Each structure stands twice: as C-alpha cells, then as structure tokens.
Amino acid sequence: MKVGSLFAGIGGIDLGFQQAGFDVLWANEIDKKACKTYRLNFPDTTLFECDIRNLDASLVPKVDIISAGFPCQPFSVCGKQKGFEDNRGNLFFEIMRIADVINPQIIFLENVKNLVNHDNGRTFNVIHNELVTRGYYIRYLVADACDYGIPQHRTRTYLLAFRDIVQCEAYRFPEKTKLKQGVFDIINKSATVDCSFYLSENSLKYSKIMNAIKDDNQIYRFSDYGIQSGKDGICFTLKANMGTWYDRIPIIKDDYGIRKITPYECLALMGFPKDFKIADILLKNAYKHIGNSVCVPIIQQIANSIKT
Template structure:
C-alpha cells in the first residue's frame, strides 16, 4: 500500500479543509492557527495532528515536517465585498506572502488556496494577478474556479475562489474540477424540524424579534434571517451563506420555524450545513465563538471532491 500523501495546513481554522483532505486519504502532518478558540475546536477534533498555535509570521519554516501539499484558507476580509476590501494594504492581506515564504523553503508539489469570490475582481483584478504571479514565478502551473457550492449538490449558497497550483505541468493538465450536479439534499434534510432544540435557541414569544419574524414566516420549509433591510427569506431548498458575523450579531443567525416554535439554527446545524459529520463537535467555548467558527470555515464536501481528484492524479511525488 502506498504511503499517504502529506499535507501542511496554514490558517487551519477549525479544520474544514483538513477534514476534507483527510477524508480523501491524505495525512495532515502539521497545522497552524492563531485564534485560540479555533485551536481549541481543532484540537478537540484532530487529536493526532500537530497544531502550532501562533502568528504565522513567527513560524520557522525549517521546523515544519516535510509535506507534499500546502493548504491555506488565508484571511479573506481584505478582499471580501463584505469586508474592508483593502487587499494587500491590509496586513491580513499581506499574510499571503507568509504562505509564499514557507513554500520557498518547503517547496510543496501542490498549493491549495481558498478565499472569497471577490478575490478575482478585487482592485480591478490586480490582486489576483499578483497572486498568480507569485505562484508562476515559483514555477507553479495554476488552475482556479469560482464556485457556488449549491451547484454541486450542497444546500447552501456559498461562492468562493479555489486556486490549485502544481509544480508538475502534466498533473495540472490532468486535474479536473468537479462537475456541477443537482442538489442531493435540501435544508430540512439536514435540519430536523421535528426534533426540539434547547430552549435558549427559541425566540421569546413576547419579544419584538419573535413578533416580526412570526408575521413574515409563511413557509416552514425555508430559512429566514434579519438583515439591515428587513427580514430575508432564502431561496427554495438552499440556505443563505453562513457568515462569521453570526458570532458578532446574534440576530444574523438564520431562523427557522420548527414544530415547537421559531428559533435560530444551532451551531451543530450550521456545521451540518457546511457538510461536517455529526461526529465533529465543539469543546467548551462560547456560543458566540461557535457561530463565528461556523461562518469562518469551509464547505467540506466540495473540498473533499477536489481533494479526491488530487489523490487520483498525483504522480511522481
């Protein structure tokens, strides 16, 4: 049996990318994350993986064990439509160059990057061109896709840019992004509205939020949320994009009407909408941080489709 190909995970968060690669047969040999609560969740679920909790700028690349693939869901606020869009003038945007610094030392055969859809349009395309040039100057061949996962069988609108860079030209040519497919499940195949949630998730019946939402909910098979412009209803069978601001403004957590009342969806239901298995769970952290982590992570099944394809075409590593 061949040895498992090895992955180094930067900006690991709670481990969504790592989980997807692990499910596809890769071994996560080292990970880095700065957020202490995200590290708690990561360690709770990846007990055999070495996780270094620190600012990536303090990481000595020589201390990282050898690996084949470097993955990074690097900070997106600098490029997001919903963020400040400062790009490389924001120090979080400049963290891309820390990825390149580590790549220069470790020379991975493949680099996988995930970021917001707006990455390709930011600063009239100059940001994406810079990323492309940073990779091509290191002799990587680049493939990328802007994909909404709801077009790949997953009931959540979540548009992201995925970049895969290969040292081997033939491997780049052989790689194919997943084909679009119809929804395999809808929201309420994932969220069971016949099971009562904990009391704390239900809106109080005398609250203004409850009264406003009650007057708007006309379909138990859809999901709702409060926005700056009023109450928004999701499209048929598909959830809104789950955002990190759910942890900052609790009223931004999506809301459903179940058999027992009107309530916010739970952090575990958020994870399920991101494609995490039931076995993945949170340690003892605040509810606020649970929601933030759910919005900051990735859709596991889509990245799993990508990583399976990588595992199929890897050659000469």
C-alpha cells in the same frame, strides 16, 4: 501525500483532505478557541498555535501539499476590500514565505468569490505572479456550494498550484451535481433543542420574523436590508458575523416555535459529519468559527481529483 495546513481554523479544509485519504501532518492557527476545537477533532495532527508570522518554516516537517484558507475579509464584498493594504491581506505573502522553505508539490488556496475580481483583478494577478515566478502552474474554480451537493449558497474561489505541468493540465475540478437535499433534509424540525435558542413570543423580533415567514420550509435571518429568506430550500451564506451579531444567526420555524439554528446545525449545513465536535467555548465563538470555515464536501471532491 502529506498535507500542511495554514490558517486551519477548526479544520474544514483538513477534514476534506483527510476524507479523501490524505495525511494532514501539521497545521497552524492563531485563534486559541478555534485551536481547542481543532485539537478535539485532529488529535494526531501537530498543531502550531501561533501567528503565522511567527511560524518558523524551518522547524515544520516537509509536506507534499500546503493548504491555506487565508483571511477573506480584505477581499470580501462584505468587508472594506482593502486587499493587500489590510494586514490580513498581506498574510498571503506569509504562505509564500513558508512555501519557499518547504517547496511543496501543490499549493491549495481557498478564499471568497471576490478574490478574482478585487481591485479590477490586480489582486488575483499578484497572487498568480507570486506562484508562477516560483515555478507553479495554476488552475482555479469559482464555485457555489449548492452546485456540489450542499444546500447553501456559498460561492468561493478554489485555487490549485501545481509544480508539475503535466499534473496541472490533467487535473479536472469536480463536475456540478444536481442538489438532492434541502435545508430541512439536514435540519430536523421535530428535534428538541435547548429552549435558549427560541425567540420569546413577546419580543419584537418574534413579531417581525413571524410576519416575514411565508414558507415554513425556508430559512430566514435578520440582515442590514431587513429579513432575508432562503429560496428553494437553500440556505444563504453562513457568515462569521453570526458570532459578532447574535441576530445574524439563521432562524427557522420548527414544530415547537421560532428559533435560531444551533452551531451543530450550522456545521451540518457546511457538510461537516455528525461526529465532529465543538470544544467547550462560547456560542459566539463557535458561530464565528463555523462562518469562517468551508463546505467540507467540496474540499473532499477537489482533493479526490488530485489523487486521480
């Protein structure tokens, strides 16, 4: 089955579908720096680098599945929650515009947990109705990544819309699994990293974080409410604001000092493989792109279930 990807970012959803054996034929992304990383990792996928509102659906190849991790900020509890009143929220209807032309068998959507409850459920009801009136049957799951093998609390809504009611009724989301690894099974505290990631021992932040670290096997970060700690070896949600406020990048105590985790360690905590490459872009952009991405193994499991 062939996939077309909207709001592709650096390709987390696309990678999950690829790993499950699907062919990602084309993708669309507006962020120029995210496109650099995407092209580096998906050289065989046609990338339409433009605003989705300018994407001519009649010019893109037909596919069996359209995937879209559309902007979550309008629906997130961390944002202003303007929903469809936010221009980014209205981009959902661009997905529908393109689907009307391509007529895929399946539409896969990913967004924040709050999508289901936003505006007392009215937002989700609009999405539901837009799909149902087009002849789709819907299944959805609200799931935390740590219940599916990734040591990160990242709760997201995953929605599948099927053209075939039999396929919809037969579909089963993957079962929860017991977490077998913690943060430091993924991040090697003995590995050497660039000294620029370490906090200066003379800095106020170093002093604050040093006093807050009660367990060397947890991960920490500065937040609006003070210093936040992981629990049970599970990382808190990696957010896009890692690229906006540098002190929002998670912090660990390793064998050499106290430091921020690197972009590649962030990728690892999102389930990206070791051979995934970040383009030559600013660190703040890399952190932002990763925070906006998805936990790849969950996408792979959901895609695998489509095949079966």
